[in-house]
Amino acid sequence: MMCLSGRSVQCKQRPRKVLRGLYSCVLRLGSGFGIGTLETDPYCQWRRGWIGKLHSGEVLDRQCWAFSAVISPLKLQGKSLTMELDWIRYLAKILPRYPRLVVGIGDDAAVLDWGAGNYGVVAVDVVSDGADFCLREIDPALAGRKALAVNLSDLAAMAAQPVAAVVALGLPRQDARSLAERVYEGLLALAEDYQVAIAGGDTHVWDGPLFLAVTVLGLPGPGGIWRRDGAKPNDVILVTGSLGGSILGKHLHFRPRVREALYLAQNYEVHAAIDISDGLLLDLARVAEASGLAAEISLQAIPVDPAAERLSREKGTNRSPLEHALSDGEDYELILAVPPQEAQRMLKDPAVGVSLTAIGRFVEGEGLWHVEGNFRARLEPAGYVHGHSHQPFGK
Structure with missing residues (x-):
């Protein structure tokens, strides 16, 4: 998925990182909001949680703290256009299109035509200390695992079969070799589980924090490629698993839904898909917008994680x-996004391998809507956005 990280983590004992954090915050705020301090600016406050070690008032006493653009989506609102969305739209306008590019910017992965009826699926993501994890708080192996896992999740959203990956690794100078070995332990364990060959990459030692840029290469699965823009009116909106609270550990330990996606694509008709990386409402809005439809959901049906x-x-x-x-x-x-008759079959199929929940449907129109019986109210996209937080309950 092409995006800039919406999370920032700062390490108290490395003051130079604070400047990076402020810069990261400015990127998220965009124009018209000004710059506050890390402690007081509501758009730069932390989610108040990092691996379960956060209580209100403790944040600045921890070695590592985090802040993000995520505030309670029921209490704040802002402009709907974010830096990331603006940037993607800008690139979509200026980048030339070539015949070999089947799916480009705006989806979870690119699809390339290699010729002779062969296609490839490519995704890239970057994770770094100070943005996606705090190295002082986790085993470096988990950083390596996450770097590959987020990319595999993008392939799952396309119903693609992972084949190989290349890894660009940026290492801080201190203990670079031992850190690299630990990072690769986690990465290779997940690669083996999903039969992904590490085909090469690049290693860089520098004065900055640890970062990994992983590019995954895949093939269309037997059921064909999913996209974001294929939802149709009356399609049922299904979600896998349960949602929320990932900061307590799931964001490091999640299982990319590759196997589940390949099974569903081969056995059912699925019109559109996306992975939930930035939040249910925000990612659902992306599918609705790409498909030219509105999405109606029941908040009572949302599968809330413990x-x-x-x-x-x-x-x-x-x-x-x-x-x-x-x-x-x-x-x-x-x-x-699944046709109603297919959704009924899916929900009864234990071979899917993960729980499925019907939370709503796509309809003619635009936007997100909360629907319960005769009640209907607009929702605004909320989640990890690069600019502003939004209030999901509108007028």
């Missing part, structure tokens, strides 16, 4: 479990 309830109850987030499920992000589950 971690979201724990985060709300124990960590002082001032957000309900439902709010966490709607907008926390980094769930790495799938949103599917």
